[in-house]
Amino acid sequence: MLPMVLLIGAGGVGTPAALALALSGRCRLRLVDDDEVELSNLHRQILYTEADLGRSKLEALKGALEARAVGVEIEAIPGRFLPETALELLAGVSLVVDGADNFATRFLASDACGLAGVPVVHGAALQWRATCFVAGSEGKRPCYRCLFEDLPAGPAPDCGTAGVLGPVCGVSGGLAAEAALRWLGGDRSQAGTMASFDGSTGRFRRIEVRPRRGCLLCGEEPGIRGLERARYTGAACGA
Numbered sequence: 591m592l593p594m595v596l597l598i599g600a601g602g603v604g605t606p607a608a609l610a611l612a613l614s615g616r617c618r619l620r621l622v623d624d625d626e627v628e629l630s631n632l633h634r635q636i637l638y639t640e641a642d643l644g645r646s647k648l649e650a651l652k653g654a655l656e657a658r659a660v661g662v663e664i665e666a667i668p669g670r671f672l673p674e675t676a677l678e679l680l681a682g683v684s685l686v687v688d689g690a691d692n693f694a695t696r697f698l699a700s701d702a703c704g705l706a707g708v709p710v711v712h713g714a715a716l717q718w719r720a721t722c723f724v725a726g727s728e729g730k731r732p733c734y735r736c737l738f739e740d741l742p743a744g745p746a747p748d749c750g751t752a753g754v755l756g757p758v759c760g761v762s763g764g765l766a767a768e769a770a771l772r773w774l775g776g777d778r779s780q781a782g783t784m785a786s787f788d789g790s791t792g793r794f795r796r797i798e799v800r801p802r803r804g805c806l807l808c809g810e811e812p813g814i815r816g817l818e819r820a821r822y823t824g825a826a827c828g829a
């Protein structure tokens with residue numbers, strides 16, 4: 591049986607990532623999202639058309655993928671990725687691609703994967719910048735909290751207010767899918783690295799992320815041992 595990839599978010603990063611993964615023929619997909627297709631999404635969420643406006647992204651994405659990748663196995667699970675459901679959604683999953691559009695979900699994805707020992711790739715895009723961070727082995731060391739310690743205290747920019755270039759989302763989704771396929775194929779060379787593309791200069795770079803001393807998730811004395819809801823209330827941001 592092919593490995594299962596959980597894709598969080600059917601937005602600007604999630605749709606190109608999902609297409610590449612579905613067409614690879616190397617995995618099954620479990621999709622989770624709770625949003626509907628809006629006109630302002632169409633420039634970056636490349637599998638939706640005007641005919642999909644008002645439809646659930648989950649249904650539209652599943653249909654678009656099945657039409658293009660015949661035979662692909664897709665589980666579409668409506669709703670958000672929440673502290674209460676996270677571990678259940680990770681059951682049987684070999685790898686997570688996080689294409690969430692807010693910090694709260696991103697930190698939750700990281701913590702849930704770290705606790706469950708599931709590898710995770712985080713893709714994000716905002717304005718001109720696309721990033722893709724591949725956590726260390728089994729979703730930690732280094733983890734997303736080694737990069738960004740905790741949720742931002744105040745409001746963070748999001749694509750609706752700060753904007754994002756459509757192709758920049760495609761870069762992030764492509765990098766995330768590529769990292770996922772490498773990982774599933776046994777290549778760990780990108781573990782613990784962050785790729786970043788700046789569309790305003792065309793520059794691409796990859797850095798090694800150092801494990802953070804005292805990291806709440808993967809440090810010597812981790813403070814995170816469960817997924818308490820209060821920890822994941824935060825401002826929106828991202829793709």
Ligand SMILES: [Zn+2]
Nearest residue numbers: 733736805808
């Ligand atoms: Zn960490």
